[in-house]
Amino acid sequence: MTTPSTRAAAESQRGEAAQGLAPEHPLVAGRTSRSRLxxxxxxxxxDVLPVWFMRQAGRSLPEYRELRVGTNMLDACLDPALASEITLQPVRRHHVDAAIFFSDIVVPLKLAGVDIDIVPGKGPVLGTPVRTAADVxxxxxxxMDALAPVxxxxxQTIAGLAGLEPQAAAPVESASADSAVGDVPLIGFAGAPFTLAAYLVEGGPSKDHIRARTLMHADPDxxxxxxxxxxxxxxxxLRAQVLAGASAAQLFDSWAGALSLDxxxxHVAPASARALSHVRDLTYPDPERAADPVSATPxxxxxxxxxxGVGTGELLRAMHDIGTDVIGVDYRVPLDEASRRLGNIVPLQGNIDPAFLGAPWPIVEAHVREVVERGRNxxxxVVNxxxxVPPExxxxxxxxIVELVHGLGS
Incomplete structure (x- = not known):
């Protein structure tokens, strides 16, 4: 689990005391705090194993492809109504246990004024790479006002999720008999600093991120x-998403697998901790524990x-130590081994291999059952x-898969 010293260091970087969320936030209002996720x-x-899919909102859905006609990626991300509708599509279709906000990790770069675009078939491309101290x-x-569309x-997504058929609440011994079943929670997400820096320095996607890693050593300042x-x-x-109603926050480090543990x-973990410090201070009343008997404070x-992270099997413990509660595991490391590396004390998310999604159903089913079984360690x-999700x-x-996982129990 996150150590107090790590959390304190992260909070001190921003110089902010912990603060609660708004009363109407889904976690505070009790609409998502007892959800499966x-x-x-x-x-x-x-009681039921939760499941959602990375990139569940996207090109695998015909309704998404129809909606995106004539609109480029970043414009779609910054259209509140369009982003909300795309986020809701897989929840309606698959009955997953979470929505993840439709956006892109480079959106905050674009909103800051960086010359960046997402080129179809290639990915994020910079007008001018950032490769010197002067460039930085x-x-x-x-x-901060630029984040208003986000x-x-x-x-709008929170309002849409409230209108969907709610899932059953997880059984909680301390829950009152009249507890609401709640809404499907929304996950906010952002790119980790290294992945964003890699795009900035390389000028676009890269196989080995050699320029970024060279800058790391050649000019540490x-x-x-x-x-x-x-x-x-x-x-x-990430903070803007949580304050607006997201019930969880996920940091993606797509390219951290290119790094050694050292x-x-x-060179990377301190910045990731700093990024997470922007949401670490946001709190809500614990539905599992009664108020403090002396102060009556929840x-x-x-x-x-x-x-x-992708390809980060050797970094799992270090990724957890920056101040995270849950570790997502890619398909390269079995969940029981990942849990062992983390001391069998960390909640896990993952890790169905996307390559299996195109196989005959009996093969898919066997693979999913194995993932669930290994996750019991x-x-x-959270199955993911x-x-x-591959576009095809x-x-x-x-x-x-959702129906199968829900039928397997916890």
């Missing part, structure tokens, strides 16, 4: 400044934080993919 993220097993010093400052998109900038930009993006620990929990488990995936396969 939040229960599992809190380290307890609900010239990076723009994010105006916040509004989240608010410039690298530190770049990572600090990226941490605050992406942390602000490089990650020394016991507070932090909004659950998930950290996921962790204190709790070990990476994103038959959506009915995802629906069948």
């Amino acid at each position: 939040i229960t599992a993220y809190s380290g307890r097993r609900p 010093a010239a990076l723009p400052t994010l105006d 916040s509004e998109g989240v608010r 410039a690298w530190h400044a770049l990572m600090t900038w990226a941490a605050d930009i992406t942390g602000s993006f 490089d990650y620990t020394r 016991v507070q929990r932090n909004v659950p934080i998930v950290h996921f 962790a204190p709790s488990h 993919l070990g990476h994103g 995936t038959d959506p009915s396969v995802l629906t069948r």
Whole structure:
């Protein structure tokens, strides 16, 4: 679990005391605090195993492709109504236990004024790469008002989730008999500082991120400044989503697998901790624990934080140590082994291999059952993919996986 010293260090970086969420926030209002997802993220097993999929909102859905005609990716992300509708589509179709906000990790860069676009078939591309100390010093400052479309998109999504058929609440011994069943929770997400820095330095996607790793060692001061900038930009993006109503926060480090453990620990982890400090102070009343008997003050929990990386099997413990509650595991490391590396005390998320989604159903089913069985070694488990949904995936396969997982129990 996150150590007090790690949390204190993260909070001190922002100089902020812990604060609660607004009374109408779904966690505070009790609409998501006992959901299957939040229960599992809190380290307890609900009656039904929760499941959602990375990139569940996207090109695998015909309704998504129809909606996106004539609209580029970043424009879609910054249209609140469109982003909300895309976020809701897989929840309606698959009956997953969580929505994840439709956006992109480079959105905060775009909103800050960085010349970046998402090129179809290639990914994020920079107009001018950031490769020197002078380039880093010239990076723009994010105006917090620029995040308004993101916040509004989240608010519209929360309203839409409230209108969907609710899931059953997880059984909680301390819950009152009249507890509401609650809404499907929304997950906010952001890119980790290293992944954003890699795009900035490389100028676009890269196989080995050699320029970024070279800057890390050749000019440590410039690298530190770049990572600090990226941490605050992406942390602000994540915070805006949580304040607007997201019930959990997930940090994606798509390219951290290119790093050695030493490089990650020394040159990357501090910035990731800084990014998460932007949401670590946000709290809500713990539905599991009664108010303090002396002060009558409700016991507070932090909004659950998930950290996921690609090819990061050797970094799992270090990724947890930055201040995360849940670790997402890609398909390369079995969940029982991942749990062992984390001391069997950390809730896990994952890790169906996306390559199986195109196989005959008996093979898919056997693989999912194995993932669930290996996940029993962790204190709790949220079933997910070990990476994103491939565009060519038959959506009915995802629906069948949800039905299978829900039928397996906790």
